[in-house]
Amino acid sequence: MKKFLSILFLIMVGTAFSDDAHGFIEPTIGGFTIKDTNDIRMMDEVVEIWENKVKVTFHFKNLSDEKKTVTIGFPVQWHEEVGVGAREKPLKNDEKTKKEIEEYYNFRSTCNGKKLERKLIVSANVYNSFDFWFTTELVFEPGQTLEVVDEYNAGNITGSDSIGLSWDSWSYVLSTGSSWYSTIAKATIIFHSKYKYQWIKYYVEENYKRDYIWDIDNMTYHWGYFSYKPTSIKYDKKNKETVLTWVLENIEPRKEWKATEYRSSIRSPDDEIQEFAYDLVKDELFKIPGYNNDSKWWLDDEYRNNSASDWGYKELGNKEKFYVWVRKLYESGFTEFQPKTKVAGIYAQLLINSIYAIHGYRFKNESWAQKFSKFDWYEPATSEISDADFSIEEKLMLKRLMEYR
Known part of the structure; x- marks a missing residue:
């Protein structure tokens, strides 16, 4: 077979697939900073990801016998200029940029069913490329468990090269949840995919196994990459979508969850x-x-x-x-x-x-x-x-x- 030079094309859009973090607002510059706590634990989270929206349900428990008021922040990655090569300009902390971010994400948050007011502020120290945070305060009674639900629009990262490989990638950053006490007791991630061929076979980071699905009509290959092996993969005929589920227990939030759908031309090992x-x-x-x-x-x-x-x-x-x-x-x-x-x-x-x-x-x-x-x-x-x-x-x-x- 001929050898081809691959030229990469990347389109990046704003993504906020991340856990709410515990932290505080810097009194001098007004930015958000992550800070560990030994009083509040993330008991569980359920993450539902669609092609362009996300819904996350958290349960946080106050482990102390005292009333606690804490600041939380949901991180935002933002790129002012997107396109081929995704050139990035220095990010501006101005009202115009904030308005664009707020309109793009349409971030909504509730606590025990009541609306939470979220304020968009800049990051005090850039953590994992997060430039802004949607922040708010939670008030816990002694031993109380609060349910926080975040919903927002979100994009993905898409890319392609010159020899027929293209991909869509979604990620959810678990590491921002490391600021809460101990491990994340349980994390359930549910991904709804419009693709019908790709997600049946997959490879995961641990054993790097790649199995191809052949899209007969378009003479292309499909395969999926996942940071963790899915617990289940099912096709929902009613909603015409493939549903992938991960159930992770006692997670040390160091590695992000990632799912990437690849589509390649006829060229492959076979x-x-x-x-x-x-x-x-x-x-x-x-x-x-x-x-x-x-x-x-x-x-x-x-x-x-x-x-x-x-x-x-x-x-x-x-x-x-x-x-x-x-x-x-x-x-x-x-x-x-x-x-x-x-x-x-x-x-x-x-x-x-x-x-x-x-x-x-x-x-x-x-x-x-x-x-x-x-x-x-x-x-x-x-x-x-x-x-x-x-x-x-x-x-x-x-x-x-x-x-x-």
Whole structure:
């Protein structure tokens, strides 16, 4: 395969995915500073993140037998100038900037159901690139637990490079919660994603495993990166969204939670697998009205070191290797979220015919007969194949693939 120089393009927007912190307001400059406390503990938090909004519910408990009045702050990262390269100017602490931040986030906060007035002030000492804080005061009776709910608009960080990789990244900074006493007893993070393909397979920081999902219609790969392994991943058909949930207990708030959705072009460690499949069915694909392949220039032979067909017929020269190719196509592409489209139907038919070819099926369709005749292992011996001829794994694949025909 050709080697490409990757040029990165990054678009950054204001994000405030962070815990409320305990602190105080500097009397001289009026800015907010984080300060540890041994009296108040964050008992739990529930974070719900959508594509452009966040809702966080905290429960704080006064562990002392005294009345406590504390200042809390929710941090804000803000970039005055965004775009390619995300050049940043020195941030201005003026009314115009504050108004832009307040209008962008539309920050709302309540305590035990009553509205909390939040004041936007500058950071006294820039902590983790947080430039401003939405601050307020909480008053605890001895032993009292207060429920604080924060809701606000939020963006993500998006980026792309010159060779077909793009991403959306959401983060929630747990480390600002380190100012409360002890660990965070329990943190539940629920992420609602509009994407249907990407979040089924993932890799986490600890074991750095990357599994790809093949978006058949767009000939792209998807995968997800998470700071922590999700507790569950489910698809909500009613709301048409993928819901990922993390349940973290006794968290030492040092590492932020992060979820990144990647979308890449056909190029990957297994790109020949999809390229060969494309070569076998591209004539059928172009019969679909409106099918547009102009942007998939990397699939054309002139942009490859050699033909994917040459690679396929050479590398898949025995049944065992060919079956591995079939299984990889199936497992990466025909997940439970793969929509039933005409493009997917053509690839499904390719895999169905491939399984039949392994069992020596004699194809009446001349085009399919010619495709498989180029494999040395293919021996057309029968026109009649029954379920008893297939393995359990083959039966399961065929059952799902038949749904796309």
